[in-house]
Amino acid sequence: MAVQPNTAPEAGSPQMAEASRLEQAAAIKADANAAFKDKHYAVAQQLYSKALEADPTSAVLWGNRAFAAIRLEEFGGAIADASKALELDPKYAKGFYRRGDASYALGHFKDAVRDFRAAIRLAPGDPDLRRKLAEAEREVKKEAFERALAVPDEPPVSDEIVLEEITVDSSYQGPRMEAGESGQLQVSLEFVQGMLAAFKEEQLIHRRYAFEIILQAQAILKSLPSLVDIHVPPGGELTVCGDTHGQFFDLLRIFDLNGLPSPSNPYLFNGDFVDRGSWSVEIILTLLAFKCLYPSHFHLTRGNHEAKSMNTIYGFVGEVKAKYSSQMADVFRETFCWLPLGYVINHKVLVVHGGPPVACNATLDEVRQLDRNREPPEAGPMCEMLWNDPQEAAGMTPNKRGVGVAFGPDVAKAWLEGQGLQMVVRSHEVKDEGYEVAHDGYTVTIFSAPNYCDQMGNKGAFIRFDSDCSPSFTQFSAAPHPNKRPMAYASGAFANMG
Known part of the structure; x- marks a missing residue:
């Protein structure tokens, strides 16, 4: 064989x-x-x-x-x-x-x-x-x-709202605003506390009060520059929180741990208040109400999710329409366009949602002069401040997100030193521990949505800064919440995409 x-x-x-x-x-x-x-x-x-x-x-x-x-x-x-x-x-x-x-x-x-x-x-x-x-x-x-x-110079939808024509009838059982000396309804601490209690029981406030909050906050935001300076006096502190993304019950956890906002307990929330989580309306009305209540001691930064394109895809527009109306969604959109792009604490720390505008090398003075009343562009300082991310390697590369750039430790250090700053605090990224100190301390990420989208298992965190701008971190776990899935109001076929 x-x-x-x-x-x-x-x-x-x-x-x-x-x-x-x-x-x-x-x-x-x-x-x-x-x-x-x-x-x-x-x-x-x-x-x-x-x-x-x-x-x-x-x-x-x-x-x-x-x-x-x-x-x-x-x-x-x-x-x-x-x-x-x-x-x-x-x-x-x-x-x-x-x-x-x-x-x-x-x-x-x-x-x-x-x-x-x-x-x-x-x-x-x-x-x-x-x-x-x-x-x-x-x-x-x-x-x-x-x-x-599209009509050139079309009047804002906000101008079409006639608050006096929205009546609150006797059948409404929620918290009520009272008129001040001017006759205008006012956001009081008592009202905000009643609103938080109602939201906790998954009850909405009357649309008249919702519009009052949004439009009063919009007027305050319009008066601010694109980059705002914050002074923390000796003995004072400022709490900085990152993304909350519609996770209302985790926002309540922050207030339980750190106290409600007040003139003696100021806060800065660093963008991405809405989308993904299914209580985005409750989150943004809470934050805007505190802005009305304490305009000089409660601060809000624009994030990349305070934008029409993101809100259409990731649930906020659908949620506002389901809970209120498409008209209110338009008024929210116009209000988001007036959110400042960043804050500088005691001339030392830049707080911005994405990262500093390093690719275009914009200065702080140039950022202060930006016309921010628009949807975010796809390049330039406004885009970078909403979208940039840090990277471990030196230099700059295109961002993996597809928008903005990724910047290395050398780039962060050079830009910050050029502006006379010590640190940039940014959000925009999930971190397992809720925060990350990178770039030899020049770049800090803070993220305040624990167990992001009910699936990531991460902790949340916030920072407290004293007058010397020394950061102190507090971590926290996700709070229990009613049985409603994330992205519940997002477009059906894409609800579980991201």
């Missing part, structure tokens, strides 16, 4: 090395998939990256890492990874799917439509894809319709 030749690869051969490399990539991929399933998205992303080192030609690995990036809100990175997957395999439907999701999240609806259509051609039986395509097409048509109807 003839002896069959041995075709198995020899030990140490290129074929054996290739097989070992692919086995290694597959094992790491399995671990990454398990981490993703457990909602440990940053760990999954790191593992997919490690697997790609072993097998950089796998379209699936690039697509999976894109999916993890979407969960981490790194939409620019997701687009890059999905594009690489499609370069390796032009018939990989999930590559188009992931890139479409990321484009939609950035408000690039035409790009999303293109990719969802391509994905459907490859996977025609996927109903989720068809729903997402329909919603992306609807947004494209809506944008075109709004452009066609």
Whole structure:
């Protein structure tokens, strides 16, 4: 009988090395998939990256890492990874799917439509894809319709509100505003406390009072510059909080731990008050009410989610319409455009939602002069202050979010020293411990939405600054809340995207 030749690869051969490399990539991929399933998205992303080192030609690995990036809100990175997957395999439907999701999240609806259509051609039986395509097409048509109807110098919707015509009838059982000496209804501490109690029981205040709060706060915000200076006197302190994202019951936890705002207990909330969490209306009415009550001791920074595009996608517009009206959603939008872009504490600390405007190298005086009454642009100092992120490496790179830049320790130090500042405090990113001190102390991140979106498992935190601007951190865990899922008011097909 003839002896069959041995075709198995020899030990140490290129074929054996290739097989070992692919086995290694597959094992790491399995671990990454398990981490993703457990909602440990940053760990999954790191593992997919490690697997790609072993097998950089796998379209699936690039697509999976894109999916993890979407969960981490790194939409620019997701687009890059999905594009690489499609370069390796032009018939990989999930590559188009992931890139479409990321484009939609950035408000690039035409790009999303293109990719969802391509994905459907490859996977025609996927109903989720068809729903997402329909919603992306609807947004494209809506944008075109709004452009066609746009009137130059159209009066603000806020000017159309006649408060005296909104009557509060006797059947209303919630807290009531009382008129002051001028005859105007006033936001009092008693009213705010009653409002918080009502919100805790998932009861709304009357729309007359909601409009009073929004419009009174808007008038105060209009009087402020784009960059506001705050003075903390000797013996005083200022509490700085990060993203709250509609997690109202966690806002109450902050007040339980640190006390209600007052002239002797001032606060600064650093943007991203709304979206994702399903009590965004309660959050923003609370914050604006305190702004009315203590205009010189309660401060609000604009975040990237105080913007029409984000609010349309991530639930706030849907929530306002469900709880009040589309007219109120428009008035909120106009009010957000008057939020300051940043604060400087005792000439030492810049507080800004995203990061300092390092790519355009704008000065503090230039920021003070910015015309902020607009939707955020896609470049320039206003964009950077809402969107920038720190990175460990030196220099600057395009931000993984797809907007703004990522800046290294050298960049942070040079910009801050050039402005005579010691530190930048920013938010904008989930941190496991609720905060992070980076860049040798030049950059601090504070995030105040614990167990973000009921799935991240992170702690929340806030900072207290004394007059010397020495930071003291307080961490806290998520508070129990009624059984309502995050993104409950977001567009259906995209409600669980990010």
